[in-house]
Ligand SMILES: Nc1ncnc2c1ncn2[C@@H]1O[C@H](COP(=O)(O)OP(=O)(O)O)[C@@H](O)[C@H]1O
């Protein structure tokens with residue numbers, strides 16, 4: 001038996017959501033990407049990871065980038081963070097062309113990248129101290145960021161004493177302590193269990209509410225993308241291209257209850273169809289016969 005629920009179009013926006021997008025479009029452009037192309041020379045020939053990718057992210061927007069594995073998400077974010085050079089194209093942060101890494105852009109990766117020999121507080125102080133701040137100022141600021149991510153009680157703990165979710169909260173505090181204008185996050189919750197991941201998504205929205213920051217968040221998780229985003233940049237694979245930029249019609253503030261709202265489900269379904277077009281399911285499922293099944297074994 002299947003229950004068929006008629007979903008609204010993901011393009012339908014309640015008046016307050018439409019008004020929010022109208023305001024968002026009025027905000028300054030924090031990040032402008034034009035014609036970004038990246039080709040890798042490999043022993044098997046040239047791989048075009050990204051082809052003519054263009055989009056803009058507005059000040060204090062939270063944009064997720066989603067697409068199938070290998071579509072160039074990490075390559076894109078590494079170029080935007082200045083960790084990789086583009087073959088062609090241009091990147092502007094608040095109208096200024098940038099190349100190479102800079103303190104205007106911060107990054108949080110999936111892997112735990114804290115310095116294991118430094119305490120939580122020392123990890124967060126590291127950037128401000130490198131930027132020339134006194135230990136006193138760096139410590140005071142670090143405490144504020146650690147407080148913001150809810151880890152005040154753990155400021156003297158070491159990374160190995162923390163859970164995966166806590167480590168990623170420190171990584172967020174550490175990135176924010178450098179006061180970037182744009183924060184890039186590459187599947188930052190990908191290694192966490194499902195429950196912790198959901199909590200981290202809510203934490204991130206709380207942090208984002210309290211900090212003047214624009215976020216570009218890479219994920220391949222549909223629920224995560226819809227839950228977090230103002231807009232979702234959907235990438236096609238081979239080569240990575242912009243398939244669509246979707247305005248998420250789910251009102252803010254977001255809550256887990258919305259996962260079952262028709263607008264949430266409609267958006268999720270649309271993106272799912274874009275990533276896995278009907279009729280293009282995996283044609284050759286791998287067959288591994290461990291034993292000949294008896295007809296009674298079901
Ligand atoms: N350093 C590299 N050298 C050669 N090919 C690469 C390199 N990095 C990524 N690629 C290729 O570029 C494509 C996009 O990779 P990636 O950005 O990691 O995708 P995603 O993060 O979406 O899974 C893949 O085909 C990958 O094999």
Ligand SMILES: [Mg+2]
Pocket residue numbers: 073074075
């Ligand atoms: Mg990746």
